[in-house]
Amino acid sequence: MSHTPTEMMTVAAARLLTNDEVCFVGIGAPSAACNLARLTHAPKITLIYESGTLSTRPSVLPLSIGDGELCDTALTTVSVPEMFRYWLQGGRITIGFLGGAQIDRFANLNTTVVGPYDAPKVRLPGGGGAPEIASNCGQIFITMAMGTRAFVEKLPFITSFGHGTGKGDREKLGVRTKGPTKVITDLCVMEPDSETSELTVVSLHPGVTREQVAAGCAWPLRFAETVSETPPPTAQELDVLRDLHARTRKAHGVAA
């Protein structure tokens, strides 16, 4: 069964999740990956959306973070201040799943502005929950499609803190959580290097070359000593993912 790079990204991200995780889910690619995991190998995974829904099991992907589907299928729904205070800051979340407009080599993220803050070329939506998700979840997975406008040499604005300028920066700020441990892209999977915390390619998706990955990144991208090949999506993974997207399009009133 052939697949798209985006499908590979979603499947590779989903595979990293297990039944034991309590996952704070962002809208878009993270939401697709988390629900794919729940509908395949991790049926007991706990999914939490910042609108206050705990242990939600949506049958279609939400368009927004507080769609009725999330509340209808949740174990319980709490207020937004409670969500951020007791559940996120309280240290109850094992994995925060983020996307972003731009990322740098130490997995810091920008979703605020392109250009100067006071006179932006592009005004992006802003941080939302991300700054505190990035510091208060046990670890962070990031999922983003590659390209030199997204994987940049220097961020114009740090919205969410990854590994700062390298190993040890989180500890210096008194942040005790691990921060970004995986970056899942449409071409490869990266992990921070154990010595420097710089993102390093650990796995290439099937048919993707090192040159292609390097071309999608504005900094000179490093590769791990051994780079494996990501196993391709199985027929079952693709079926479940495509069904989920088809149900979602129908529910949102978008032509399939």
Next chain:
Amino acid sequence: MAEFLSLAQGIEAVLSDGCSVAMEGFTHLIPHAAGHEAIRQGRKRLTLIRMTPDLVYDQMIGMGCAEKLVFSWGGNPGVGSLHRLRDAVENGWPNKLELEEHSHAAMANAYEAGAANLPFAVFRGYKGVDLPKVNPKIKSVTCPYTGEVLATVPALRPDAAIIHALKADREGNVLLEGIVGVQKEAVLAAKRSLVTVEEIVDDFGERNANAVILPSWTVTAIAHVPGGAYPSYAHGYYKRGNDFYIAWDKIARERDTFAAWMKANVLEQGPEAFARYAEARKVAA
């Protein structure tokens, strides 16, 4: 005690030019009809406060109601940009818009501090990020017990809070269910408040003992506006107009298509239009 008013009277009662207003709602129960009424009344120089400004603030900004936005995430969720917000920030159209930008955790805590009558909120946040460099209101405090440095933001105390709720009873008590967001905190933090509701009932009937209820004496005014959250939704009444959120991207992208849409659907309409929108998306009983 809350006073029952028409929507137009309610907006007149709580909103004046130059005041600060929190029209809250987290995807659910966004007070769209109230925002449209504020536009029709031509309110100006408002400070708009909301964690997740979406279409209704895009509309108010595009119609020139706002001079400042206090927010933590300004986009069309799952769709893309708010084009009117961007046009104001990037090009100063129709007027310059001052931004006071926070994170969600900061604003949620700031509303809670306002409701609790505290001067500021304290939380573990803003570590290593750039927002404190561009927002001078973000400061820190050292914990007197552990020495940990924690982030602080001033409490939010809006002049007015406007929310949409499911029900009011005849005494003016207000019931919210489902995704309740920060609406209770926003109302309790504000000097005055307007609540638009789906229905007015003699009695709430059977309910959970821990239901979210704003007692009549915490609310200034109530207006009965069925469908008043559309294209947002009201739990158990009607579904979110996700198709409209997607369509808004195209409507709002250009100034002239935006202006034409606002004229036909806001300036030349009244609150009764919302009942029709909601009827079309009614949740089966």
